Amino acid sequence: MEKTKILYFITRMDQGGAQASVLTTIKTINKQQFETYLATGPGGRLDGRFKNDTQHVFFITALRHDIRAKYFFHDLVALFQMGRILRRVKPDIVHTNAPKAGVLGRIAARIFWRKAKVVHTFHGLGFAKEHGEKQFKFFVAVEKFCAKFTDVLVFVSRRNAAEAKQLGIGKGVRTELIRAGVNFNPILPLKFDPVAKKASLKIPANAKVVLALANFKPLKNPIHFVLAAYKVLSQMKNVYFIFTGDGPLKETAVNLAKNLSIEKQVIFPGWRNDALELLAICDVYASVSLREGLPMSLLEAMSMRVPAVCYDVDGIGEVITNNKTGFLVAPNDINTFADKLKVLLRHASLRERFEAAIDHRDFSEFTASTMVKKQERLYRSLVPPTKKNGGKRRFFRRRRHFKKFNPGEK
Incomplete structure (x- = not known):
């Protein structure tokens, strides 16, 4: 069977929940069905893990972590670098993570590779009124804009999903609840004292x-x-x-x-x-x-x-x-x-x-295995598996109907 190509965009590979979720998915996803690629900005604490993998890992050298006006030129260059990566990988699915990579990655997919289905995960809403009212409204407007060309918005908590809905982010867009997950059977070193x-x-x-x-x-x-x-x-x-x-x-x-x-x-x-x-x-x-x-x-x-x-x-x-x-x-x-x-x-x-x-x-809904299984199910719903020589996918598809995730449901 032809593997589904998934390209993950994330701003920087530092130690954090979003990074851990992406790494866990890449490591444990079904390799018979999915082929994964990672594109990230430089300077992360975890970069050393990928220095030898030039086939599946790409560094977006112009991408800066901070969201500031002075980095506008860098962001523009990063957008075109993302475009080159998209055209090289030719992914079936683009999965963006983190606020900055989430915005630039989705815009790049819209401009340079419209064939891909686009998923964005909110590992928490990356904006808050503590930043100031004007900045808060700006970030909300940007997220509303990017949601227009996103196929699925994924939330890790019901509260975040409810807040996004209240703010009008992703109106009419398919949403999913996929919890971040960890191993609930941790093993300490044998000689731990x-x-x-x-x-x-x-x-x-x-x-x-x-x-x-x-x-x-x-x-x-x-x-x-x-x-x-x-x-x-x-x-x-x-x-x-x-x-x-x-x-x-x-x-x-x-x-x-x-x-x-x-x-x-x-x-x-x-x-x-x-x-x-x-x-x-x-x-x-x-x-x-x-x-x-x-x-x-x-x-x-x-x-x-x-x-x-x-x-x-x-x-x-x-x-x-x-x-x-x-x-x-x-x-x-x-x-x-x-x-x-x-x-x-x-x-x-x-x-x-x-x-x-x-x-x-x-805590079964918070395990790493549950997180990865739900993501695999999501990917298969977006790009059903096809045989490598079994003909091209239809240009026109019958519209699928999904039960919309309701943040208020238990």
């Missing part, structure tokens, strides 16, 4: 640990993490806080911790490749993000049976059951957030109860 891991971070063996696997971009809200840590440490001394990653607000967060005299107990270790080991030594997972589609780091915390305290934004409330597997707190309510951390840190029996609830919850 939690005491040694704590010691490597200068954390005493008997100390409690609060962990956030994130980055220092504004919407990840690292300043609130430091402020919450300060409120907890004002009453509890043997607690350490870890906030991983890097980004524009790291220096601000580090300086704030110093000014509050808590720098020895608030640790910023940078990017890490040992997320499961960090989760294994932590007592509570914390998320103060102001926007999250469906955070894979939170799913990883659930896979390790770690109770969580989170701002209740986007898809987080679809993972955490309040007062059962963790605590949900209204965004920006630092006092309540810190109070919930203290409750969990002080009461081992409550943590054990939450851990048991996590253990008994059905």
Whole structure:
């Protein structure tokens, strides 16, 4: 059978949920039916994984990560570079991810390769009113425009789908709910030593640990993490806080911790490749993000049976059951957030109860295998398998009728 060619566009291969989802799909998709290609901007932390694969991986050298007016010329060049990649690969399906690659990739497909079906995944809505009202309205208008030549819009959370519908994004376009997924049977290294891991971070063996696997971009809200840590440490001394990653607000967060005299107990270790080991030594997972589609780091915390305290934004409330597997707190309510951390840190029996609830919850819709199977089903619905010499696909096709995904359905 002739394989269906899928070209993935993503802005940059950094550590993040969108990147992890794309990599998992490329790695585990049915190779007998699908042939995958990846096109990404340079400078990602994961670029080294692809340096030897020049047949299926392409670097869009002009593509910049930030969305700024000064990069307009670079974006224009990137658009034509995407066009060259499209004409070389000749994909049956173009699947875009991340805001910038999502916009440029769909425009490029519209201009340079109209034969492809176009799918875009919102790994969270990449715009927020925190950016400013004018910028918010601009991004919404751009997404409405790009949706006009998108065959399927994929959402990872019902909240994101409902918000997009309310904003008028994708009106009349087919939508699907495909959760981001992780392995819910994680395996730690055989020689893993939690005491040694704590010691490597200068954390005493008997100390409690609060962990956030994130980055220092504004919407990840690292300043609130430091402020919450300060409120907890004002009453509890043997607690350490870890906030991983890097980004524009790291220096601000580090300086704030110093000014509050808590720098020895608030640790910023940078990017890490040992997320499961960090989760294994932590007592509570914390998320103060102001926007999250469906955070894979939170799913990883659930896979390790770690109770969580989170701002209740986007898809987080679809993972955490309040007062059962963790605590949900209204965004920006630092006092309540810190109070919930203290409750969990002080009461081992409550943590054990939450851990048991996590253990008994059905997370099957959040597994990596479910995510990939749903994507395969989506791809087959767009481009039905054909025999290599079995004739060309019909120019005119009978219109397929799909049950439209309703964000409000359970």
